[in-house]
Amino acid sequence: MxxxxxxxMGEKTTLVIxxxxxxxxxxxxxxxxxxxxxxxxxxxxxxxxxxxxxxxxxxxxxxxxxxxxxxxxxxxxxxxxxxxxxxxxxxxxxxxxxxxxxxxxxxxxxxxxxxxxxxxxxxxxxxxxxxxxxxxxxxxxxxxxxxxxxxxxxxxxxxxxxxxxxxxxxxxxxxxxxxxxxxxxxxxxxxxxxxxxxxxxxxxxxxxxxxxxxxxxxxxxxxxxxxxxxxxxxxxxxxxDRGGVGSPEEGQATFFEYSHNLMAKRWNQLRAAVEKSQLFNLPEFPCGFCKFSAQSFQSQPAFAWLKCEGEMEDCESLLRRWRILSRGGKHFGDTPKYVRISMLPRDQIFHLFTHRLSTIQS
Ligand SMILES: Cc1ncc(COP(=O)(O)O)c(C=O)c1O
Structure with a gap:
């Protein structure tokens, strides 16, 4: 991601040793x-x-x-x-x-x-x-x-x-x-x-x-x-130091603005896919005020902890049948009804994942 x-950032982060x-x-x-x-x-x-x-x-x-x-x-x-x-x-x-x-x-x-x-x-x-x-x-x-x-x-x-x-x-x-x-x-x-x-x-x-x-x-x-x-x-x-409103390079997103906005976009995309499929559930997070960015927002974690609703016992196997790889809840000390999915892959993989998830039917 x-x-x-x-x-x-190009040459700004190139290091020659x-x-x-x-x-x-x-x-x-x-x-x-x-x-x-x-x-x-x-x-x-x-x-x-x-x-x-x-x-x-x-x-x-x-x-x-x-x-x-x-x-x-x-x-x-x-x-x-x-x-x-x-x-x-x-x-x-x-x-x-x-x-x-x-x-x-x-x-x-x-x-x-x-x-x-x-x-x-x-x-x-x-x-x-x-x-x-x-x-x-x-x-x-x-x-x-x-x-x-x-x-x-x-x-x-x-x-x-x-x-x-x-x-x-x-x-x-x-x-x-x-x-x-x-x-x-x-x-x-x-x-x-x-x-x-x-x-x-x-x-x-x-x-x-x-x-x-x-x-x-x-x-x-x-x-x-x-x-x-x-x-x-x-x-x-x-x-x-450079970015943000009023700075010399105004308009250029800071690293945290860039990554925060991308995470927000991805969580919206995932929640829309989950809503469409109606087979899964995602955690909700309380809103908090961020002293760094001076705005309120809900957490948008690096992983989605996805729960299979209904009769389904093994969420990891279900997802694998739909060609989605995840890690089952048992590895994390929880039940197989849960899986962990990374929110940080490259764009193409993430789009493919949300598309596949949204098409899963009961
Ligand atoms: C909570 C937590 N701690 C530590 C690590 C590992 O970090 P590192 O790559 O710095 O070894 C991870 C990686 O997923 C993690 O999720």
Whole structure:
């Protein structure tokens, strides 16, 4: 979906790295995260300040090979090394389907997947209080809901995955102010293949341990990728400074205007197709005031959490018969009545998808 915008930006985001540049393992030995490129850190701080979606003051930035690596680094860093039992890692269903897979892949003795946070909360009463880490994803993948922690125990540890807390997807109501927040260029700018994410971490010791994990895992994070991500994030921030009413380049949409408008168009198109078919249901989202764009709108998430109405039990199989590929609800800790569909493919695929969906009859 983002490809067209970046094509239109042309040379503004071209980066040339000569053979002699960024050779060393090291980026900044004065920084706790010694492989963090200063220009990448600057671009992260600039963009958060501009968008107002996260508090960066008194936070350590840890860069990762996607927020996927940072998720694993966070689990390693947050678990006591000598705990009597593995920490339970929980998240409210429907949750991002990779969380259980990433958590249990290496069969760590430090942590294990604990499933749906609602169920964990019920099962862990006063007599049975297992230690836990809750992943709070807001807006959530797959259903786009705005979320808060659900277990709410004083001894609980939270990780906030804010991959989608950007103004093309949801109103920015206040700067997120949590102990450990994860972001990624995959969802903010569309550069999933660059494999760059960042964590904003309050606690110095946690940030140090996350850095240690990445040191042992991959001896740092690609400098080439960090430099490219810095260029892209600076271009996004430049577009916001330049664009908009009254600016020298008035009329040119900023990155967030462009992507917000495209998401709005796609959600309208999807809702029209769903209405035409009458076999499906989509979540409704409350209206919120976005402090960044100074307008009220409903969330328009990167995924549609589509429900098959009526007798239909397996929505994924039904859609496959109509040549639509989706991911069934079971992967997300929910029933097969639901599927997750990406709202971010290229135009042609998205048009084909909504056309096919609108023609499905009972
Ligand atoms: C909630 C959430 N977190 C993390 C990721 C992975 O991000 P990255 O590409 O930065 O590893 C995704 C990708 O779909 C996601 O939906």
């Amino acid at each position: 983002y490809e067209r915008y970046w094509k239109e 000569s053979g002699w540049q960024s050779i060393s393992y090291f980026s900044d030995l004065t920084n706790l995260c010694w492989f963090l490129e200063p220009s990448f850190a600057d671009s992260v701080l600039r963009l958060h300040k501009l968008v107002g979606n996260a508090v960066t003051q008194d936070r350590h930035i840890v860069v990762g090979t996607g927020s996927t690596q940072l998720f694993q680094a966070a689990l390693y860093a947050l678990c006591p090394p000598n705990g009597s039992e593995p920490m339970s890692v929980v998240s409210a269903a429907p949750y991002y389907s990779s969380y259980p897979l990433m958590t249990d892949f290496l069969k760590s003795g430090l942590y294990k997947w604990g499933g749906d946070a609602h169920r964990f909360s019920k099962d862990n009463n006063n007599n049975n209080r297992r230690p836990y880490i809750e992943i709070v994803t807001s807006p959530n993948n797959p259903d786009g809901s705005t979320r808060r922690a659900v277990v709410n125990r004083i001894d609980g540890i939270l990780v906030h995955d804010l991959a989608y807390y950007w103004p093309q997807y949801t109103p920015i109501t206040s700067p997120a102010d949590h102990d450990l927040m994860l972001f990624t260029v995959s969802k903010s700018t569309g550069h999933a293949g660059t494999r760059i994410g960042w964590a904003l971490v309050k606690d110095k010791e946690v940030a140090k341990k996350m850095t240690k994990f990445i040191e042992l895992n991959t001896i740092g994070v690609s400098k080439d990728s960090q430099l490219r991500a810095a260029k892209i994030l600076q271009a996004v921030a430049d577009s916001c």
